[in-house]
Amino acid sequence: xxxxxxxxMVITLLTVCLLAxxxxxGCCRNYMKTKIPFLKIKGYSVQTxxxxxxxxxxxxxxxxxxxxxxxxxxxxxxxxxxxxxxAQMVHMKSTQAGI
Amino acid sequence: MDSLEDVSNQSYLDNNDTDFDYDLVxxxxxxxxxxxxxxxxxxxxxxxCILGLVGNSLVIVTYALxxxxxxxxxxxxxxxxxxxxxxxxxxxxxxxxxxxxxxxxPVVCKLLRGSYSVNLYSGxxxxxxxxxxxxxxxxxxxxxxxxxxxxxxxxxCAAVWVLAVLLSVPSFYFYSLYQPTHSRDFFMDEExxxxxxxxxxxxxxxxxxxxxxxxxxxxxxxxxxxxxFFLPLLVMVxxxxxxxxxxLKARNFQRHKAVRVVLAxxxxxxxxxxxxxxxxxxxxxSMFNLQSCEDVDFxxxxxxxxxxxxxxxCCLNPVLYAFVGVKFRNHFQRIVQDxxxxxxRYIRPRRFSRVTSEIYVSTRRxxxxxxxxxxxx
Numbered sequence: 001x002x003x004x005x006x007x008x009m010v011i012t013l014l015t016v017c018l019l020a021x022x023x024x025x026g027c028c029r030n031y032m033k034t035k036i037p038f039l040k041i042k043g044y045s046v047q048t049x050x051x052x053x054x055x056x057x058x059x060x061x062x063x064x065x066x067x068x069x070x071x072x073x074x075x076x077x078x079x080x081x082x083x084x085x086x087a088q089m090v091h092m093k094s095t096q097a098g099i
Numbered sequence: 100m101d102s103l104e105d106v107s108n109q110s111y112l113d114n115n116d117t118d119f120d121y122d123l124v125x126x127x128x129x130x131x132x133x134x135x136x137x138x139x140x141x142x143x144x145x146x147x148c149i150l151g152l153v154g155n156s157l158v159i160v161t162y163a164l165x166x167x168x169x170x171x172x173x174x175x176x177x178x179x180x181x182x183x184x185x186x187x188x189x190x191x192x193x194x195x196x197x198x199x200x201x202x203x204x205p206v207v208c209k210l211l212r213g214s215y216s217v218n219l220y221s222g223x224x225x226x227x228x229x230x231x232x233x234x235x236x237x238x239x240x241x242x243x244x245x246x247x248x249x250x251x252x253x254x255x256c257a258a259v260w261v262l263a264v265l266l267s268v269p270s271f272y273f274y275s276l277y278q279p280t281h282s283r284d285f286f287m288d289e290e291x292x293x294x295x296x297x298x299x300x301x302x303x304x305x306x307x308x309x310x311x312x313x314x315x316x317x318x319x320x321x322x323x324x325x326x327x328f329f330l331p332l333l334v335m336v337x338x339x340x341x342x343x344x345x346x347l348k349a350r351n352f353q354r355h356k357a358v359r360v361v362l363a364x365x366x367x368x369x370x371x372x373x374x375x376x377x378x379x380x381x382x383x384x385s386m387f388n389l390q391s392c393e394d395v396d397f398x399x400x401x402x403x404x405x406x407x408x409x410x411x412x413c414c415l416n417p418v419l420y421a422f423v424g425v426k427f428r429n430h431f432q433r434i435v436q437d438x439x440x441x442x443x444r445y446i447r448p449r450r451f452s453r454v455t456s457e458i459y460v461s462t463r464r465x466x467x468x469x470x471x472x473x474x475x476x
Contacts, residue, residue, distance in 0.1 A: 026127040026128050027127060031389065032124045034122075045281050045282065048280055048281075049306075049312045050306045051277070052279060052303040052304065052305075053279070054386040055389070056309070066123070066126055067124060068124045068125065068126060
């Protein structure tokens with residue numbers, strides 16, 4: 001009886017642990033067909049083929065969620081540059097404030 | 100520069116916060132696959148692990164204690180049991196680490212992925228060796244005295260293990276523990292800046308540059324398909340069909356049982372490994388195509404399920420190869436009875452001592468009588 005109780009405990013614990021862990025972030029397997037308005041974008045991340053994903057992509061983070069875009073497209077890289085500039089400005093402002 | 104103006108125009112138009120209607124194409128979350136993994140991961144794998152541990156340890160213990168490896172087949176069977184045992188022993192570690200974002204560290208990641216590959220190759224290649232050994236013993240019976248010797252089979256087994264390790268060098272080399280870049284945010288709005296950096300570690304293939312990545316992502320599964328499945332399958336189909344042909348011509352009252360065993364061995368191999376390898380083949384050929392998340396999820400789920408089916412083969416090998424043999428079963432029975440007697444001796448001494456020796460009136464019935472051990476039913 002003790003062993004049954006113990007195994008039930010272990011299984012419940014395992015299940016709880018399992019449900020608590022998030023799945024590892026999935027890969028982009030397709031691209032947006034349309035442009036996203038720039039002001040909706042809060043940030044971005046980069047998916048490369050050198051990792052576990054089979055295609056490369058730029059993932060824009062919007063209020064609605066993440067959007068996979070094709071890095072071969074001009075507007076995508078233009079957005080990335082603008083985001084970089086924006087980040088640079090934030091950095092400069094914060095260092096000035098620090099001084 | 101038309102496109103750039105286009106872009107800025109659009110962003111100006113969208114300056115007021117009206118809800119611009121756009122359908123996002125998000126990264127694939129793999130919900131179904133994840134829920135299947137939740138069940139398969141801990142529960143089904145622990146059943147496979149327990150069955151595999153019990154079955155393969157029984158084979159190894161029987162050989163170690165009672166049946167000194169006398170024939171070529173014995174050497175192969177022992178090696179298959181060792182490969183399967185190593186695999187099922189590493190299975191709970193793999194499951195545990197996959198569930199806890201590889202908490203045991205980078206060395207364990209490399210070792211587990213590498214040893215998985217070694218066992219995958221050695222397991223199926225050894226089964227191919229067993230089929231060719233039986234082929235030599237039954238179909239090429241005249242040559243078999245020259246070709247079948249203990250040193251010969253030990254050399255072949257050593258060669259198989261070396262080959263399996265060599266084929267697994269890319270796995271040892273390329274698998275590593277890292278945080279995938281696509282889940283790391285490069286810039287977030289300062290307003291909700293507390294974006295938690297909860298990126299999980301993964302133990303996956305990682306390459307230096309993209310050309311290396313693209314070739315290896317095709318080459319590694321292709322090698323696994325070719326050497327780990329199709330080569331052994333071809334060898335087994337060729338050898339066993341020749342064996343069945345010879346058995347059907349022979350006038351032996353045991354031949355039907357032998358044919359049944361041969362068919363079972365091939366059928367179980369095909370049923371366990373073919374679905375996974377077909378899924379892997381499809382996955383490898385369609386990997387770089389653009390796909391919808393539903394298709395990706397379906398394929399990943401299929402891979403998880405069929406891989407578990409392939410794992411099941413490790414538990415069935417002891418039954419299909421060792422326990423079908425009458426001689427092996429006799430040795431095994433002797434272990435059980437000795438253990439039984441050992442237990443009884445403490446309670447009622449000297450009662451069962453006579454029974455053990457009487458049961459071992461040999462019930463050996465050999466199909467290929469000259470070459471004995473290879474196909475004892």
